[in-house]
Amino acid sequence: MILDRTVAPEFQIPEQVNFPSPIKKTLQNGVSLYFMATPEIGAVKLEINADSNRVTGIVEKKLVSYFTLHLLMEGTKSKSSADLDTFFDTYASEVEVISNFEHNGLGLLTTKKHFNTVLPVFRELMTEAIFPEKELAKRKSQKALSISIQREQNGNRASHLFRQELFGEEHPFGQISDEQDVEAISREDLVSFYSEKLWVNPEVFLAGNLSEEEVEKVCEILGDLPTISFESKNPDFVNLPKPRLEERKESALQSSLRVGCHLIPKNHPDYFGLWVFNVFLGGYFGSRLIKNIREDKGHTYGIYSSIGSLKNADYWVVMADVIKEHTETVIDEIYHEVKRLQEEPIPIEEIEIVRNYLIGNLLSNFSSSFDLISRFKSIHQAGLDFGFYEKQLEYIKTFKPEDIQAIGKKYLLKENMVEVIVG
């Protein structure tokens, strides 16, 4: 039989995706631990996340939490900086600093083989760090240098300015750190932050091939961590009309663009509609923005729109580095594509593609057991659980294009957009 290549093979769209929930334990100090068993994997991942000082409302110098967390590996009461480096490297374990808008914390990636050896030393970092002056001085000069390099990177600079415009320079989410902020940090700032303000409402996330006893051991070792209980007030933001912010550079070959606004919380009835609207517009490789600006006009290597996750209300941003002289065209085209998607009927074929792509993507995101704990963490920190993904899957299967168009029209308003151009 001669193969007919003109006919695409039959396909099916999976009906179900498994969203297995983690096991919850409560430690002696009241901290919750979430554990996802991954019997077939030799790696272990442990994370402790606390509410960041950016949401607790505790006023601090800008870089206090940054330096506190980065100095934890630079010496404890019983181990020097070099001892700690040798220890973690010898057991091939990676300690990672977690520092984002709403959380501060530490992560550990290790192997099942070395987990029990490494755990007590990882625990030491949480309460026994000594913040030596010499290491602090080196870290400060490294940070000052990286700030000066980032300022020269148009993409980074544009993202910083976008946050400043969106959240306001008064709010910690909108602040940009500079060399003076580095200079202002002293050892005393770190010591007091560490002992009094770091471990606010912490939670623990754990994944690996661990026995019941090993999980109990983690509970025990982390169960005596002194924690701070605090009613964190995650901020509410409103969209305010603002003039475009431009930072032009003569020598730049491209312009970095950021356009965006505040959205709605994940538990809002319109949330999934807005999320799907974003996918059509700029959220996957077949999106309207990619097709128009990259695949048709060739004005950029990449253009994407995405939704940033925050507890009270997410935000939306379009990002691209574009040919300098086409900057205006691209911004006009972004608004044009938003409007077109809001107003003109969406072709049936495109709807089918997005629906199926999203289902496949969800299946793929939940296919590796080791990643499940991170998926859980992100939705849990928004105050929700895996029920969110069940509902999301249902929405993907059944949404009506008119609904997502109406929702897009309601929330993506040109007058609400922050616009930043660097380069």
Add this chain to the structure above:
Amino acid sequence: MMINYQKFVLNNGLEVLVHEDHSSKIAVVNILYKVGSRNEIPGKTGLAHYFEHLMFGGSKNAPVFDAALERVGGSCNAFTNTDITNYYVTLPAVNLETAFWLESDRMFQLSLTEKTIETQRKVVIEEYKQRYLNQPYGDVFHHVRDLAFDQHPNKWPTIGKDIDDIVGYRKEDVEEFYLTHYSPDNAVMVVAGGVKTEDVKRLAEKWFGEIPSSKFPKKTIPQELPQTSKKVKTVEAEVPTDALYKVYHMPGKMQDGYLEADLITDIIGFGRSSVLEQSLVKNGHIFASVGAYILGTVDPGLLVFSGKMEKGQSAENAEKALDKVVKDFLQSQVEEEVLSKVKNQAEAMKTYESVQLLNRAMSLAYYAHLGDAELYQTSYEKKTKIPSHQIMEWANTILKEENSSVMYYKAKGG
């Protein structure tokens, strides 16, 4: 930590490996073409990477590659380096056949329309600007490679030597490249995840079986002659601080001394406890950061030391401080603890890498392209058995001044 697999070869030369993982409901189809920037010629540099973009421009029966894949719940991407161009598709395992249809169609009869050729030329030029020109320190490897190599195509980076080359590709160049390199006998396909070997066999025969082998011979790659004296280059740029790159020629992937070179950089430069980090960064005042690594190329490559200087410190001084650490290392023995640390790390890296199905598929394809997928395991075992005296013999062979090239990347007015 071994990766299980079955292997078969079609009559047209396509090598197929199947890695079954029934815990997964998805499938990965990874196709590696044995072509990279080492197969390019001066004046047409960057062609392999540019061609990767064209492979997404549609084929005879699937004019829009991405959409056809997304419609069945899949997604895809690709990368190009000096040696290979690697394409991967992730999709629900039940729709495996769609990946075979799409991948075989673009291997067999890629459209190469005028529109795709011209738009992707623009896109790649923007990629070039975004990643290499409009970035502080973005072009360092353009300079370093150009300095270290005289003959071999490793002289230019995968993106291409300069934008003019990208501007100058003609339709004939593109077509010749396709006919020469994109054939079943120049590819390795790995299918992994919730799949069965017998199904993969049937589908491979069905979709790839009729694609002919290449009739166009590959060009010979000019090989580099041994370097006999040190090379130095100074570059000035608008950057906040000086950077130093010191590189040494080293053996290629399958040659003697490659694994030793890999161990040398692990010992001297991997992690916060390494001698470079401890003596130059944590207890020194010249370097803000430092690293040592190898470019793991198939043909002889480079062992690289790189670092950024603290403000006001010069790259020339930094080289002296680096040389002292290297000299001390050459006169020392590798301590047992250091060796066991490095071996622990090699073992753990394999564990971390193999967590993701896609990584397992890529590893199998990569080692199969080197000659045998077994090398994934055997080269690791070989590496962990190398005695310290053998590492030091190679260190003394490679880390010679006359074998080095140095670039001082200096802050203008700094």
